[in-house]
Amino acid sequence: MLNELISQLTNFGANFVKIVDISMLSAEENRGYSVALLIGIVLGPSYIFRLSKENIIDSCEFSEKENDADKLAEWSADFIVTKGYKAFAQSERNLGLHGFYEETTKTTPLPHKKIAILAGLGWIGKSNLLVTQEYGSALCMCSVLTNAPFLTENRPIIMPKCGECTTCKNICPTGAINGAIWEMDxxxxxxxxxxxxxxxxxxxxxCPWTQKYMKDNIFK
Structure with missing residues (x-):
């Protein structure tokens, strides 16, 4: 079942799928589910080039791929349910419908980023975005919680590799980024x-890591 699911997601445009054990999390976070699927779609290097080098404000591709990741999560949940298991897609729509998004604090019980951290995909940067060595922060994600008996692939938690870099803090037009280095909890x-x-x-x-991804891939 898992191989079929991942194959279909790849055909639909997912760049990666991670399967994570979340049974150790609090009941508020995992809501009784033991496994999370993390589905990721990568932003194009030419899009990153336009955002950073042409200094434009254009959220079109980002919004489109965020929406695509949500749709893939909802499709995955439906697929898992047809196999006889429970599943909940943490799409923006579902989180809102089921009261799992707190508007006043802009929080959810189990952010996609936390699942990504448990998967060893990357670390939380000074921007509060997930940063990966392969893509920087040029990715959109959504997740599915399930009780399906999938083989999980948790990895050691990666601590921030931002060092003394303050690029995100310096470039933020509203001064929203404090420049603090992330720590657990x-x-x-x-x-x-x-x-x-x-x-x-x-x-x-x-972000220098996103810029590295862009430069490594823009002419491919």
């Missing part, structure tokens, strides 16, 4: 003031 508000973030994507596109 750290309060998000110490890293970023989400209420003043305007979603311009400058921190995402100008």
């Amino acid at each position: 750290m309060n998000r508000d110490l890293i970023i003031d989400v209420y003043h973030c305007d979603g311009c994507l400058k921190c995402l596109s100008n």
Whole structure:
């Protein structure tokens, strides 16, 4: 079942699928599910080039791929249910419908980023975005919680590799990024003031790790 699911997701445009054990998390976070699927779609290097080098504000591709990741998660949940198991897609629509998104604090019980960290996919940068060695922050993700007996692939948690870099903090037009280095169980508000973030994507596109991904792939 898992191989069929991953094969279909790849055909539908997913760049990666991670299977993560979440049974050790609190009941509030995992809501009684033991496994999470993390589905990721990568932003194109030419899009990153336009955002960073042409200094434009354009959320079209980002929004489109965020929506695509949500749709893949919802499709995956339906697929798993047809196999006789329970599943819940953590799409923006579902989180809102079921009351799992807190508007006043802009939080959810189990963010996709936390699942990504448990998968060893990357670390939380000073921008509060997930940063990966392969793609930087040029990716969109959604997740599915399930009780299906999938073989999980948790990896050691990667601590931040940002060092003394303050690119995201310096480029943020609203001053929302504090420049703090992430630690386990750290309060998000110490890293970023989400209420003043305007979603311009400058921190995402100008992160040196995202720039490396762009430069390595833009002419391929």
